[in-house]
Amino acid sequence: MKHSTIDPVNDKAFTIAGLVVHTLPGCSASVADTLNGFAGVEVHQADPTGKLVVTVEEQAGEKTMIDTISRINQTQGVMSAALVYSHQGTED
Template sequence: MSEAAHAKPDDIHIASLVVHVMPQALSSVEQSLRGVEDAQVHGTHPDGKLVVTLEGPSGGAILDKVAQIQQIDGVLNVSLVYQHAEPRHFLNQEVVNDQHSA
């Protein structure tokens, strides 16, 4: 069964990545990442590392974006650090802490 058959239309997938780049290409790669839909750069390091998050409707969509990032000139490696999926409506629910102080 294909991933499209498993994808739920109300799900959201969120992934975090470390993108390793040639240090001299850091700013051009950061600029190119602005062209990747639902990608956000949260930090950079002059040694050639970027912390990036992606959002998408399925794991396959996330992997497609990872493949797109890997094709950017100057990118050496993309490491998937974390991936999470949940129904979109859960993101708008309040988190309640049931633990009480003594």
Template sequence: MRIASLLVRAQPEHVPALELSLPAIPGVEVHRTDIASGTLILTVEDGEGYAVSDSIVAVNLAQHVMAATLVYEHNDETLEPETVNSNEVA
């Protein structure tokens, strides 16, 4: 699972429209808006058929978005442990 949190900036008059339109992007959920400051806080989670990175790009390209800043990213996919060669000297 991959998840990211974004801080999105827009003109205050466009915040309500973005609050309605951004969740149409796969994996996007709006958690908080502040119309006065023109900010939205949202999360993006990966899912079947799309990646977090694709959804972040879509948020950046959404109409009325001035900026989208990555605040947090988490990836819980485990890596395969490295095998240690018994012939290696420590």
């Protein structure tokens, strides 16, 4: 298996994170609309039980991932946001 090394100072590094967001009953549609309005955030799937599949993209040179995930957790109607996937790479 090949591993890549990411230079934390490299402005070409990007991160993509996958989250499962649990919402309060009846709030998934409004939460999805709110999250889709956040920069770098996309809701891909919502189910009737209140679970959302969400990606967060941090572009090269940005340092916004933690703040964006915190903002998702603080959104009205969100019970929790769990990080289930993270990928870091460089734009070559």
